[in-house]
Amino acid sequence: MKVAIVYSFKPSEWFSCTIINKNLREAYETVYDDIMYIDYTRKRTFEPDDIKKLAESDVEKIIFIDHQPTPIGFLDYLKKKYPDCFNRLEYTIHIFGDFPLFMPEWRTVFDLLDGMPLKFVTASEKQRKFITKFIKQEELISVCPFPVDSKKFNFRIESRNEARAKFGLTDEFIFLYTGRLTFQKNITCLIESFCELDSQELLPPNSLLYIVGGVDSLGVPYLGANQLLGEYFRSIQKTLEKFPLSKDKVVLTGRVENDELNTYYNLSDCYTSLSTYHDEDYGMSVAEALCSGLPAVITNWAGYHSFQLEKHPEYCQLVSTDISRTGPTFDQEDYRNKLGSQDYLKYDRTEISKIYQQNFSIKACAEKLENIQKSEAVPFQGTTGFMKRITNEQFLRGIEVFKSEATREFNDLYFEAYDVYAG
Structure with a gap:
């Protein structure tokens, strides 16, 4: 054919x-x-x-x-x-x-x-x-x-040792986020949670948080809330300044080339993301991290939900989410409990990589x-009639179709559309 x-x-x-x-x-x-x-x-x-x-x-x-x-x-x-x-x-x-x-x-x-x-x-x-x-x-x-290209994203102990030696790492425990640094990815919340848990000594000894990616100014387009260039980076810097004893444990690498990402996945120990991006239909970074053998603690939002496998739910822990008039939210206490529990220390990375490649590799797909x-x-x-309603509204209001003009928050149409993404 x-x-x-x-x-x-x-x-x-x-x-x-x-x-x-x-x-x-x-x-x-x-x-x-x-x-x-x-x-x-x-x-x-x-x-x-x-x-x-x-x-x-x-x-x-x-x-x-x-x-x-x-x-x-x-x-x-x-x-x-x-x-x-x-x-x-x-x-x-x-x-x-x-x-x-x-x-x-x-x-x-x-x-x-x-x-x-x-x-x-x-x-x-x-x-x-x-x-x-x-x-x-x-x-x-x-x-x-x-x-996911499993030839590029995989786990090998030799690659891990080489990567950690290259970065001068010995006994450090590395939490990793990769992707865009943007408002709806909740990077400032990620930093706050890490620093608070670190200050309370609830994380593995010598923990570092690597944040790999470039900053954008996307904001929340549905509410007409775009950001100025560099505005979100300044928010990140202000968040770090709140934690003088832990801020040096947060490493902002900036954007790296795709060919370098597997190095970061291999040298790290746990992937984490608090994204509640409205249209997070999947999560390529999460898929690549899991195929590289990293256990994950991520939000139970939209496409992220599918990364928790029915037979191996422990490898990808999901943090509860909900939607509100101001947008999607995540349960901060649930996140801190999951990160503080240190369950991610128990698992074999070779096994995680094997299982996720069986589900997400090019061959599997x-x-x-x-x-x-x-x-x-x-x-x-x-x-459906619902699509006709949204289409008609979008003709009139453009991208701000889900915004209430009265409150400048999300309207009922937003709840009707996005309720299935929370969990």
């Missing part, structure tokens, strides 16, 4: 999406021998000759694997120019975390695909539940994690994708 995979050949400004894109292609290359790749740029442009070749080919399925742009321009052109081709294809769309930001476009995409055999693939179970609020047919939505593609595709029957 021949399939077409559509994505932007130019890397995304979101580096994690670029990695996800590459790993998904590798997974599909394991499933299919004959793949036609089509460039659909960030500006919604494509080569008409590519669409013509698609129409003249024996491609049976078309798979969209990128987060942006939505398939709206591609599908509209294909349907108008080559209706016979459009009507004979089966469609698969991988859904990313930015889905809620572009509801009017997605509604048009779904109108174009009405009646067509269609499959949706989400990266986590909670995202699947989220998408069911907008799609009438729950059976169209499958789950396959975004794959290829098997899941193959099963999804073998399943019967049924005709798409449209969207």
